[in-house]
Amino acid sequence: MQPQESHVHYSRWEDGSRDGVSLGADTRSVSSTEEASYCHRISQKLCSGKLGIAMKVLGGVALFWVIFILGYLTGYYVHKCK
Template sequence: MESSGEGSVHYDCWNESNINMNVEASESTTRRLYNRLCIGNTGIALKALGALAALVGIYFIGYVTGYYVHRCP
């Protein structure tokens, strides 16, 4: 077998205008939403508000339960 020389290997040149380097466009919607809401100062504020809402909910459930348990007959 005989090689046909240097011309037998073909290299394609990339056209730089056809390469999409936009990473955010390739991310899923849920990943972008997570990055926006759960990271940084916004994430800390949302976590604090969530904890406060959970505490208020637990307080309300305890209040209603205590009312019905301890009411006079």
């Protein structure tokens, strides 16, 4: 039985606040780290600042209308006269 070889890939972004460590011998771990950082940047942009507040307000208004319409339709069919 031979011991498995593995390596540690350590990367540091320029702002110094995020460190990435991935374990493994294939290149998929590096691409998944890059993909995760891309998704993290997109979520940071959409969920913080003025754009984040606008997205949360629009999401809340849309959720309100969906619940309102479902409640209206449910009440209409429950209380419909026969």
